[in-house]
Each structure stands twice: as structure tokens, then as C-alpha cells.
Amino acid sequence: MKSYRKELWMQIAQRRGLLNITPEVNDCLKESGIQEGLCLVNAMNITASVFINDDEEGLHQDFDRWLEKIAPHEPVSGYWHNLSGEDNADAHLKRTIMGREVVVAVTRGKLDFGMWEQIFYFEFDGNRRKHVLVKIIGE
Numbered sequence: 001m002k003s004y005r006k007e008l009w010m011q012i013a014q015r016r017g018l019l020n021i022t023p024e025v026n027d028c029l030k031e032s033g034i035q036e037g038l039c040l041v042n043a044m045n046i047t048a049s050v051f052i053n054d055d056e057e058g059l060h061q062d063f064d065r066w067l068e069k070i071a072p073h074e075p076v077s078g079y080w081h082n083l084s085g086e087d088n089a090d091a092h093l094k095r096t097i098m099g100r101e102v103v104v105a106v107t108r109g110k111l112d113f114g115m116w117e118q119i120f121y122f123e124f125d126g127n128r129r130k131h132v133l134v135k136i137i138g139e
Contacts (some may be wrong), residue, residue, distance in 0.1 A: 004032035004136040007044070012126035013022050015073070018060050021050075021132065022118045025104075026111065028134040034087045037138015042101035047091035047125035049098035055118045063124070065095045091124035098122055106138055 007030050007050055010134060025041055043050045053059065071093035076082045079089030102119060105112035111119075 001037075001137060001139060002032065002034055004028065004034060004056065004134075006031070006102075006134045008132045008134060009119055009129055010121065010123075010131070011129045012123040015124070015126050016064060017123045018063070019123075020055050020116050020118050022055075023132055025121060029106060029111060029136060032117055032123065032136045034106055034124055034136050034138040037044045037106045037136060039104045039106050039111060040133070040135040041119055042133040042135070043095070043121065043130075045130045047095055047123075049095050049100065049122040049124070050102055050132060051099050051120055051122065052102050052104070052113075052117050055120075056117045063098075067097065067135045068126075070094075070109070088125040092132065094122075094124040106136065 007029075008024050010019060012019070013095065021041070025039065027071075029039060048089050071090040072088045076087045081089035104119070123130070
């Protein structure tokens with residue numbers, strides 16, 4: 001069995017932002033040479049998410065609005081976590097809702113997606129460099 005590991009680095013200029021990272025994950029898969037196995041993609045920061053869904057702008061805006069209703073950034077004083085001097089309690093909650101990681105089957109050297117599926121990185125506390133782990137195992 002082969003194993004491949006790579007970190008993808010990014011910086012979102014705004015507090016929140018969503019990126020389709022499927023092309024970068026596909027590049028990792030090609031680099032790995034693995035034809036059959038599993039691909040893990042994991043947000044390596046507790047205020048960001050990785051998830052799978054459709055690459056449709058209206059849906060992306062819906063996710064952002066929905067999350068802001070569930071865990072609004074303001075008022076920052078409304079969260080116990082922020083009493084420590086932080087202002088990102090909402091980002092931690094949003095990450096919990098959207099998830100930490102995804103696992104995708106690898107079949108014949110390709111990510112084995114359902115129709116319309118893509119991998120996204122969703123940042124909830126941006127303006128600094130963060131990374132995603134891509135770990136691929138298989139033959």
C-alpha cells in the first residue's frame with residue numbers, strides 16, 4: 001500500500017470565504033500515483049471546514065447566510081469563548097456544523113464523486129494563512 005501526504009496552503013482575505021479546492025486535490029491524486037484507495041481532505045484549523053457539495057454560487061451564498069443565522073458573528077460579546085479576548089467563537093461553531101474533513105474513494109486514478117460533487121474549503125476566521133491536509137492511501 002502507498003501513502004501520500006501534502007499540505008495545501010491558502011489565505012482568504014475576508015473573514016469568511018469559500019474556495020473550490022477540487023483541482024488542487026486532483027493534482028495531489030495525480031502526484032500520488034495511487035489508482036485505487038481513499039483520499040482524506042482535512043481542514044487543519046479549528047475555524048475552517050472542508051465539505052462536499054455543488055459548485056453553485058447561489059448555494060454558496062445560502063450556506064453563508066444560513067450559517068450566519070445559526071451562529072452570527074455579532075455581537076461578539078454574546079459568546080463565552082470571546083471573553084478570552086478572541087472574536088471568533090462563531091467560527092468554531094460554524095466549523096462544527098459544516099465539518100472537519102471529507103473522504104473520497106479513488107477509483108481508476110480519479111476521485112469517485114457523485115454527480116455535481118466538488119470539494120470546498122470554507123473559511124470562517126480569515127485574514128491569515130491556513131492549510132488543508134490531503135492524505136491519500138491505496139495501490
